[in-house]
Amino acid sequence: MEQYSNILKYKHLGIYTQNENVVYMREDCHVCISEGFEALTRIRVSMANRSIIASLNVINSEILLPNEIGLSDAAAKKLKVKENETLYVSHLEPIESLSYVRAKIYNQKLNYNAYNQIVSDIVEGDYSNIHLSAFITACAGDRMDINEISDLTKAMIASGQQLNWNKEIVVDKHCIGGLPGNRTTPLVVAIVAAYGLTMPKTSSRAITSPAGTADTMEVLTNVTLSADEIEHVVKQEGGCFVWGGTAQLSPADDVLIKIEKALDIDSEGQLIASVLSKKAAAGSTHVVIDIPVGETAKVRSMEMAQKLQNHMETVGNSVGLNVKVVITDGSQPVGNGIGPTLEAMDILKVLKNEERAPIDLKERVVLLAGELLELSGKVASGAGRQTALQLLESGKAYEKFLAICKAQGRFTRPVLAPYKTEIRAETSGILKRIDNRKIAKLAKLSGAPQSKSAGILLNVHLNDSVEKDQLLYTLYAESQGELHYALEYKNNHNDIITII
Amino acid sequence: MEQYSNILKYKHLGIYTQNENVVYMREDCHVCISEGFEALTRIRVSMANRSIIASLNVINSEILLPNEIGLSDAAAKKLKVKENETLYVSHLEPIESLSYVRAKIYNQKLNYNAYNQIVSDIVEGDYSNIHLSAFITACAGDRMDINEISDLTKAMIASGQQLNWNKEIVVDKHCIGGLPGNRTTPLVVAIVAAYGLTMPKTSSRAITSPAGTADTMEVLTNVTLSADEIEHVVKQEGGCFVWGGTAQLSPADDVLIKIEKALDIDSEGQLIASVLSKKAAAGSTHVVIDIPVGETAKVRSMEMAQKLQNHMETVGNSVGLNVKVVITDGSQPVGNGIGPTLEAMDILKVLKNEERAPIDLKERVVLLAGELLELSGKVASGAGRQTALQLLESGKAYEKFLAICKAQGRFTRPVLAPYKTEIRAETSGILKRIDNRKIAKLAKLSGAPQSKSAGILLNVHLNDSVEKDQLLYTLYAESQGELHYALEYKNNHNDIITII
Known part of the structure; x- marks a missing residue:
């Protein structure tokens, strides 16, 4: 191969394609002509000591000169290439896998x-x-x-970093999503760390939901920490709530999740591998997994939940994790807020024992924290719930929560979105059904989780008696466009909340 | 929604992404800011009377101004937008399908x-x-x-155009690929059209093979004809050999085939739907399908072949096609050439009854043409093969072949590639095995089918007695780079041809 002719000069085009490596070359460049590349061919792009594989997009305009080569931002970052540096392109050897x-x-x-x-x-x-x-x-x-x-x-x-905390017991919890507003994790961390256990919690961002734990916690504190920073926080406070992505724990998961999001699917095998690989890589030893079951939750039947429970516990054991699955009620959203900022507000209300704190969220939190305390073997069987409740109501959990936020770099109070619309009941009656999927979609259309303060604040719950014109929920958005789009969806779907 | 703020000015970026619709917008443009788009979000891009859906790539450089919008060539072509025209972007309504x-x-x-x-x-x-x-x-x-x-x-x-020839009988044939060099189709068209039947043949380009019929015929004549042009050729000559893509017959197939190619798969359901939809849309009534079976052919066992036969005939009937499947020997390549130009040369040798014409190719052609003549009901059962042979050996098929090429716009004699290497036997013995997949891969690595004259010219066949240093085959390529790359593969795989 005439290597000389395969040399091109890098030009920054500034095209952000998320994770995908794309390489841009002129159709009349010497490499394209001599090598016979065609668009969408996959090729290898190399520097002296690094190389990547990228999909070729062919340029037929002046944004590149014939002797220049461009890369998507993801590809340029992986290669660490700078303007005018030399890149070498070659045919792709077959990818055996x-x-x-x-x-x-x-x-x-x-x-x-x-x-x-x-x-x-x-x-x-x-x-x-x-x-x-x-x-x-x-x-x-x-x-x-x-x-x-x-x-x-x-x-x-x-495939990635594996943390080791040099502790006999490192606890963790995870909720199999699908239940809007179910933001128990940061509360469980605060309680369990206040008890004295080690809980270095890493979370994902939302896949198909209006908020993941990482999205919600980012409202209150920094969640993008290096492995060293996480170690420091956990050593000091016993717990953390960070995004698992930058820590390079199970990095394949972060790539796969974006594709799952585009497909709007979340399959059993990938789900289990995603959850447990993050837990194991994070150095956990004891993990409680919450599976809410409900008609419109992610897991819709007890049969599915029990199968998932069995698989989770079996796979957990095979990778050295002590896993306990707790199956909970998933018939309606948890708490009042849906969306990062609104859920963060619910969390603070529970921690501060406010009168208007959502009781259902608090109940779940003490249940799960209790199970975790018992699973660790440190609290006697049957005494977990009461121990958790005391830590919460005494204010010790709140104190620990603020300490962890500060150790992660900041504590910021949440602020509501500038645009809102109140949705009121069109008839009187009993609130018989809340469609979790549709209300989650509504929150997503309003901009959550990208727009942190977008989402839904619920004023009603299942089986409430509702008067005509009573406030059902408030839609929040950060732009008029998003508010309009969410309202359009709401107006076309009259079964988001069913009153009979 | 504030529609006013969603208006952007189109700028030609000249980025060719094959079929995929990509839209490029500045991260700091008013639309991105006010609507909260993120990279890879799918959005709708509209003009006054047309719109498309496209994946967003976010630009953070000067190739676009904040009030400008770019499109991949495929997207710009679908919208028929011109430089500086106004485009309107909006959130994507859910794609229900x-x-x-x-x-x-x-x-x-x-x-x-x-x-x-x-x-x-x-x-x-x-x-x-x-x-x-x-x-x-x-x-x-x-x-x-x-x-x-x-x-x-x-x-x-x-999903596309459907042709109607106003003929009671319109015949067609198809070969389920996987057998390098098996270029019977143009020969069958020539024989059957010479007999007087109507055979408006549309073919695909290669999916995972070094040449499709359309790639091969493009060496000899134009294959990219409009529906009107095809109609004219068939009315005049009774037959044609054209690429099915531009005729808008089963257009979904052309999109799906490119993805299958990237994945290097060709599944049963898609295969049947691809083949039969093209046939039915092309107005065929009687179709012979050739399934070569062999250890390294696409179909590897009689069991699989019979299942495919059964499914092909059943699905054929359900869409109004009279389908006959012929299962043939697929243990080695057919003819001597592998790659568009080299296969075109084999075709001409058979048509001209040259002494060095590949006998195996000729045998297959008279078998398949014979089956088709019988299936049509015009030739008595058992007399098909002999009728086909006469049409071929009398020169009538060649005459018809040239007439069809000319009606399609040109007849061009094939020319060999400029770069070649001869591969010789390293030992004496009997040629016991040719790996169809590996020899096909070798031809692809040499540049076929994109480089038309690239490929392999075989000098030996199964069970031949071979002397040390005897010429086994010649590798052809249009660039040194491709020749080098093919040789590298050959040197790393000593089981392409097995001599014992």
């Missing part, structure tokens, strides 16, 4: 080695969005058995 | 209505590559039953 993806598409079982190679290549950025989507789809819909889920989980743990 | 894709991911059966909506949205360009890849994967690996394959086929037929 794609043969495993094809085998999975054709319903074959994969072993640890296969998942490990796939996950490594994903972390390297070698997979295009087309490949990632095929891998996720091929693994969805019950197509992974329990051994495969274990192997994928192990591969995901091995 | 994606709920069917999700249902399919979760192993549910879909009905005609579901496939129809999916296919319509695909043709509209509403699906991102992530969505397309998920749909293809969810349908692969035996996940569609026979009714679903029928429904997908019907939906694909309905």
